[in-house]
Amino acid sequence: DKLVATYAQVAVVDLSGLRGEIGAAVHEILARAPECCVIITGANAAPGIVSRAVTAGARGFLLKPYQPEDLVNTIRDAYTSLQELRRLQRVDRAPGGVKPGVVIAVYSPKGGVGCTTIATNIAVALTHRAKGAVALVDLDLQFGDIGIALDLKGANSVADLLTHVDAIDSSLVDEVFVRHASGVRVLLAPDNLGMVPSIDPDRVARVVDQLRPHFQYIVCDLWSSLEDLTLATLRMADRIVLVTTPELPSLRNLRRVIAATGLMLQDERTLLVANRVPGKVGIGIPEIERGLGRTVAATIPSEGVGITEAINRGISILDDRARAKAGSSYRKLADLIIQGLAPAAAAGTARRFVATT
Numbered sequence: 001d002k003l004v005a006t007y008a009q010v011a012v013v014d015l016s017g018l019r020g021e022i023g024a025a026v027h028e029i030l031a032r033a034p035e036c037c038v039i040i041t042g043a044n045a046a047p048g049i050v051s052r053a054v055t056a057g058a059r060g061f062l063l064k065p066y067q068p069e070d071l072v073n074t075i076r077d078a079y080t081s082l083q084e085l086r087r088l089q090r091v092d093r094a095p096g097g098v099k100p101g102v103v104i105a106v107y108s109p110k111g112g113v114g115c116t117t118i119a120t121n122i123a124v125a126l127t128h129r130a131k132g133a134v135a136l137v138d139l140d141l142q143f144g145d146i147g148i149a150l151d152l153k154g155a156n157s158v159a160d161l162l163t164h165v166d167a168i169d170s171s172l173v174d175e176v177f178v179r180h181a182s183g184v185r186v187l188l189a190p191d192n193l194g195m196v197p198s199i200d201p202d203r204v205a206r207v208v209d210q211l212r213p214h215f216q217y218i219v220c221d222l223w224s225s226l227e228d229l230t231l232a233t234l235r236m237a238d239r240i241v242l243v244t245t246p247e248l249p250s251l252r253n254l255r256r257v258i259a260a261t262g263l264m265l266q267d268e269r270t271l272l273v274a275n276r277v278p279g280k281v282g283i284g285i286p287e288i289e290r291g292l293g294r295t296v297a298a299t300i301p302s303e304g305v306g307i308t309e310a311i312n313r314g315i316s317i318l319d320d321r322a323r324a325k326a327g328s329s330y331r332k333l334a335d336l337i338i339q340g341l342a343p344a345a346a347a348g349t350a351r352r353f354v355a356t357t
Helices: 002-007 022-032 047-056 068-093 115-127 158-164 170-176 193-198 201-210 228-236 248-265 285-292 304-313 325-341
Strands: 010-014 037-042 060-063 102-107 134-139 185-187 217-222 239-244 270-277 296-301
Touching: 010 022, 010 068, 022 037, 022 047, 037 047, 037 068, 047 060, 060 068, 102 115, 102 228, 115 134, 115 217, 115 239, 115 325, 134 158, 134 201, 134 228, 158 170, 158 201, 201 228, 217 228, 228 248, 239 248, 239 325, 248 285, 270 285, 270 325, 285 296, 296 325
Parallel strands: 010 037, 037 060, 102 217, 102 239, 134 185, 134 217, 239 270, 270 296
Antiparallel strands: none
16 A cells, blocks of 8 residues: 555556446545546446546546557546646645745755755756745755755754644744845755654645745755655656766666656656766766666766865855856756746757756
8 A cells, every 4th residue: 555655656447357336446546646647448438437437536548459559648648637737726726826836856866966966056046037036945854965065054944844834924934944145045954863753754745835835946955765755745846857977876776766656757847967977987868868768858067176165165056156067057957947847838858958168
């Protein structure tokens, strides 16, 4: 049951192997995995069967016999439609007609590939493009480094919002968030490691969702472990920045996670970003794309000395007025994120860009 609830994004139910009533079966699946997209297949398309399935929450019906590409297309269309419906529901729930903030999740299953640096610089770049406020949230609750990356200290953290999850207002946001010189509002990870095991991941995910009315963009730096909080944030995110480096361990971990999570990391929300390019081991962009089965949407060049110096000084690459390719890459990545989220933008594979001087 836990495996279904954690990983299932799409469930294909064959009527021929179903013992009970179709409506009850769909209800049971959605009770275990509320975010799941349920599709029914069968040789009998009687109106009563289809009606009961749809009423229970199924998103599609595929009549047998069918070709493999028919199943792929049905899954893709139903899943995309469900994601758009949920996006519109978030807009409808926004108070006073306010457009809800966009959640951007930065994630890699391999630690040390530069997610914190990328999340920090995306947030800073977005402050120059956003009309509203930009938040940077450290969701690596155990070993988050955003405070170090931006040379910030604060008495409060994400833990201070957990008891107010349904009453987060502007005054509480002002109290708990730390303001960086760039204009980014930062929600730090807890300093006390002892309190982390007692933190409810679902409540943290709800906190992030409740921040939408207060910010135009909410950039979340995730822990590399595929635990409950990471999965919940990836599900709710409007945009996922999936980070890899041109190294075999990083690519292997990412390939395994993509296989385990199914469509969650393979839909139009996800941008694959190759960091520290070119690598020392000679793995090029074409090899990365073939290995992962995805187009690399953006590359960040390897400029270790400049980036390390910026981190040690507690500033972002952009705040350092860097003329380096890395600074240009972060600005272009921010533009790509915004373009992909524009209402008129067509769904599909994003074009890859490479930084230029």
